[in-house]
Amino acid sequence: MRAPTSVAALRVLVVEDEISINDVVATALRFQGHMVTQTHDGVAGLAEATRAAYDLIVLDVMLPGYDGYEVCRRLREAGRQTPVLFLTAKGEPEDRIRGFATGGDDYVVKPFSVEELVLRVGAILRRSGPAAASDLIAYDDLTLEPASEEVRRGGRRVELSPTEYRLLHYLLVNAGVVVSKAQILINVWGEDYDGSENIVELYISYLRRKIDDGHQPLVQTKRGSGYVLRAQEA
Ligand code: CA
Secondary structure: OOOOOOOOOOEEEEEOOOHHHHHHHHHHHHHOOOEEEEEOOHHHHHHHHHHOOOOEEEEEOOOOOOOHHHHHHHHHHOOOOOOEEEEEEOOOOHHHHHHHOOOOOEEEEEOOOHHHHHHHHHHHHHHHOHHHHOOOEEEOOEEEEOOOOEEEEOOEEEOOOHHHHHHHHHHHHOOOOOEOHHHHHHHHHOOOOOOOOHHHHHHHHHHHHHHOOOOOOOEEEEOOOEEEEOOOOO
16 A cells, blocks of 8 residues: 655554454554553553653543543543544444544554554644644555645646545545545534535536546445545545
8 A cells, every 4th residue: 555655753642442453453553663561541641641642542442440531531630631533333324433532543443454643643733743844645547745735646736626635635534544524524614514425526526527528437335435646546
């Protein structure tokens, strides 16, 4: 898989009571060069998250002590804006998590692959990290320059509306990973948006017309689950 540009080392806190999942997540992130601290319940996780400065918290929802939502709520109350990647179980309503996720946050649904987790972490860093404002993001022959908001496909400039730009940016930082309509709504339209999910389909069609017309299509529909930016449908 072609991942977008590599990311710098992060300080990551993992809060997950299932030892095997905690270890898999920590090992995968250490392998990426990140510094990882592991905690196994909500109380210890919150204490650690407020004690030290982390770039990212990987936070399980179902935890002993405080659950993941409570940890996040208390963290925000303490003035910490550290991005959170929630680990949720299948069946957890997506709108519930949307209520807790703010602009920098995201979630993955268990069971997830290590690859998906690593890509999602990279995406959060690219959105929230210090380098996010200037780094060129590239996938295949598509490039996006955050500083100038310039988008090119095959070297040719593509003009996008602000919403189309944010949608493409979100798909691009998650390249290779399927994102649901609910995730797109949080990240592109914001957590206050309460309109229909159909707006996502509409804007995907606008985006396709502008970046995929006359090229190998990059925006793929995953029926029933969402969309993915990928050169070829696997
Ligand atoms: Ca758990």
